Each structure stands twice: as C-alpha cells, then as structure tokens.
Amino acid sequence: MTGDGGHDLTIVDACTRRGGGGSPTAVLIDHSALSDGARRAIVRRAGTSHAAFVDTGADTTPTVRFFTAYGELINCGHGTIAAQAVLLHRRRAGELRARQRTGGRTFDTTAIQRDDGIEVWFDQGTVDLQGGSAAGLDRILAALGIRPHDVPADDAPCVASPGTPRLLVPVTTLPTLLSMRPDLRRLAAECRRLGYLGCFVYTLSPTGDAATARMFAPAVGVGEDVVNANSAGCLAAHLFATGRPSTIEVEQGHTAGRPSSVYATAGATARGISARVGGMAVIRSRSNGTANG
Structure with a gap:
C-alpha cells in the first residue's frame, strides 16, 4: 500500500502463531526527513498500534525508529521483526543476516524465508x-x-x-x-x-x-x-x-x-x-x- 506522500508502507503481522494472528505493524521505508508529528499521524492512519520507520539511506546498516500514535519508543521487538521481514522481502532473498541501528545501539539480525512466513531473530542485548x-x-x-x-x-x-x-x-x-x-x-x-x-x-x-x-x-x-x-x-x-x-x-x-x-x-x-x-x-x-x- 502507499502511505501519505507516496511513502513505501507495508503492513506486517509480527510474531504470528501457526501462520495466523500476530500484531499488525506498519513498516515504512523512509528515505525522507519526516517530522515526528508526521510519523505519529502515519501510525494513526495505518490503524496499527506501532510503526517501524526504516531509513536505509547510503549506509549498509539501516536505522529503524519506532512510533505509536503518542510518540517514539526507544526500541520495539515486534517492530524489529516486522522491519527485518520487509527488508528480506524487498531483496527477494531466502536469508538476510544483517545489522540494525535503533535507540543508539547496533545489533545483529537474521531473517529467513520459511513456508509459513519469515522467521526473524535479533540480539536484544543486555537486560x-x-x-x-x-x-x-x-x-x-x-x-x-x-x-x-x-x-x-x-x-x-x-x-x-x-x-x-x-x-x-x-x-x-x-x-x-x-x-x-x-x-x-x-x-x-x-x-x-x-x-x-x-x-x-x-x-x-x-x-x-x-x-x-x-x-x-x-x-x-x-x-x-x-x-x-x-x-x-x-x-x-x-x-x-x-x-x-x-x-x-x-x-x-x-x-x-x-x-x-x-x-x-x-x-x-x-x-x-x-x-x-x-x-x-x-x-x-x-x-x-x-x-x-
């Protein structure tokens, strides 16, 4: 689907169970300098509780920011899973081992195409x-x-x-x-x-x-x-x-x-x-x- 201003927006069901359910999450491939207010508005219009804004830019490590309609989150686990699934899908590859930058931290991610969806794992770091x-x-x-x-x-x-x-x-x-x-x-x-x-x-x-x-x-x-x-x-x-x-x-x-x-x-x-x-x-x-x- 296309978001406001022609942005590349995809809806992902993240953390599905036996191919169904999951949390509907908007993922926007965001090459432009959207304001935080615009990001919150996009979440509202998408009708999801969360959205992941992925800036691929010129860097090989994408920066991902997460928003609800109320504001920005430092990190979001199911949003990371949704974002990495979209990045794999865009590459039309069977597997993507990559890195993601979020909330001042860069960490490892793995996405693998399976018969019932895309399996994603990420390094949460120290708890x-x-x-x-x-x-x-x-x-x-x-x-x-x-x-x-x-x-x-x-x-x-x-x-x-x-x-x-x-x-x-x-x-x-x-x-x-x-x-x-x-x-x-x-x-x-x-x-x-x-x-x-x-x-x-x-x-x-x-x-x-x-x-x-x-x-x-x-x-x-x-x-x-x-x-x-x-x-x-x-x-x-x-x-x-x-x-x-x-x-x-x-x-x-x-x-x-x-x-x-x-x-x-x-x-x-x-x-x-x-x-x-x-x-x-x-x-x-x-x-x-x-x-x-």
Missing part, C-alpha cells in the same frame, strides 16, 4: 534486572487488579530493562491472567510516575519452558499490546537469573483474538545477562497494495 519497589508495587498491582495471593510464592515481580524499564508480574494461573481487567487510567498514571513502559503479566507452564502473557502499556497509548517481544526477552533473562529454564516460548494475543508467539533465550555474557528474541512474520499487504496470497 538490566531489579527488584520492584514495595510502595510502587502495591499501587501497580492494585491498578492491575491483582491480589497478593494471585502472585506465586516461588516468583516475584521485578523491573526489567533492555533500554526501557517495564514491570514483569507473575500470576499463579491462566484463568487469573485471562480474566484481568486493569484500571488503565490508574495504571498509566502509576507507570508514568515510576518510569515504566508498562506491565508484562505472565503465567508459566508446569514445565517452565512456555508462558502465556499479557502486556499493558497505557502510559504510551497502548492499553493492551497484542504482543511484546522485548518483554519476552526480559522474561527469559529473569528466568535465567532465578535459575529456571531460560529458553522459552511466550504466547500472547489471546484476549485480542490474535494468538501470537515469541521465542526467547537468555544467558550470561561479559556485560551481564543478554537475550535473543525471535518470531515469525507474515507480510499481509505488499507495498504495491496487493494482499499476500
């Missing part, structure tokens, strides 16, 4: 982990509608940051997770006060190598995210730090009717705990406006 503030935690849990006994005794909320902090909140059961109805206005105020992107609420499978999660980020204009790939990487880092299996598949999007999957793995490096994050992407509408068959 900083901190215990949650007791005072702030009580107010956040109340805004989420989570009672103290909903939090498992063998896990605890923590702050995780791959560049932007968010609160990871475990709950005991899947029904508890799926029945949550947060007070989004109150949650937005608490997240702004504490400097959090949002809250990633999850429950682990009995085997510990899978999780189901929901991401609430009303402070940046996203009441509930269909999928949040960076938070899945943060969860893998948290699991590694607490001695649990740190290669995990995270399901999201069920309450939005768009089942999604993110894959993440974490381990120790010289700089701290780092994670790799991956997911499948399906290009739903090509840049010439035709639907993918």
Whole structure:
C-alpha cells in the first residue's frame, strides 16, 4: 500500500502463531526527513498500534525508529521483526543476516524465508534486572487488579530493562491472567510516575519452558499490546537469573483474538545477562497494495 506522500508502507503481522494472528505493524521505508508529528499521524492512519520507520539511506546498516500514535519508543521487538521481514522481502532473498541501528545501539539480525512466513531473530542485548519497589508495587498491582495471593510464592515481580524499564508480574494461573481487567487510567498514571513502559503479566507452564502473557502499556497509548517481544526477552533473562529454564516460548494475543508467539533465550555474557528474541512474520499487504496470497 502507499502511505501519505507516496511513502513505501507495508503492513506486517509480527510474531504470528501457526501462520495466523500476530500484531499488525506498519513498516515504512523512509528515505525522507519526516517530522515526528508526521510519523505519529502515519501510525494513526495505518490503524496499527506501532510503526517501524526504516531509513536505509547510503549506509549498509539501516536505522529503524519506532512510533505509536503518542510518540517514539526507544526500541520495539515486534517492530524489529516486522522491519527485518520487509527488508528480506524487498531483496527477494531466502536469508538476510544483517545489522540494525535503533535507540543508539547496533545489533545483529537474521531473517529467513520459511513456508509459513519469515522467521526473524535479533540480539536484544543486555537486560538490566531489579527488584520492584514495595510502595510502587502495591499501587501497580492494585491498578492491575491483582491480589497478593494471585502472585506465586516461588516468583516475584521485578523491573526489567533492555533500554526501557517495564514491570514483569507473575500470576499463579491462566484463568487469573485471562480474566484481568486493569484500571488503565490508574495504571498509566502509576507507570508514568515510576518510569515504566508498562506491565508484562505472565503465567508459566508446569514445565517452565512456555508462558502465556499479557502486556499493558497505557502510559504510551497502548492499553493492551497484542504482543511484546522485548518483554519476552526480559522474561527469559529473569528466568535465567532465578535459575529456571531460560529458553522459552511466550504466547500472547489471546484476549485480542490474535494468538501470537515469541521465542526467547537468555544467558550470561561479559556485560551481564543478554537475550535473543525471535518470531515469525507474515507480510499481509505488499507495498504495491496487493494482499499476500
């Protein structure tokens, strides 16, 4: 499809599950000097929660910036997956091993054409982990509608940051997770006060190598995210730090009717705990406006 001013805009379903679902994400190949206001307006008109603006320029390493209708994000995991899928598609290649520059960091990416879409992995980098503030935690849990006994005794909320902090909140059961109805206005105020992107609420499978999660980020204009790939990487880092299996598949999007999957793995490096994050992407509408068959 064509964006305002003839820009090359593509809609990608990022982090699909079994070929469906995923988070609709706009990707714009942006060679011009758009203002931030114009970028926010493009997100609104595209009808997606996020957009990735890819400046290929003359450099071999593209710079990718991410926006919601409310403003710019330092990074965006599913946006990275969508952007790299479009770059592979444009090259009409089977595989693309590249680098991406986002938020002052340059990192490795891999995109591979599969039968059911494009598989993308990226190096999330170091994830900083901190215990949650007791005072702030009580107010956040109340805004989420989570009672103290909903939090498992063998896990605890923590702050995780791959560049932007968010609160990871475990709950005991899947029904508890799926029945949550947060007070989004109150949650937005608490997240702004504490400097959090949002809250990633999850429950682990009995085997510990899978999780189901929901991401609430009303402070940046996203009441509930269909999928949040960076938070899945943060969860893998948290699991590694607490001695649990740190290669995990995270399901999201069920309450939005768009089942999604993110894959993440974490381990120790010289700089701290780092994670790799991956997911499948399906290009739903090509840049010439035709639907993918």
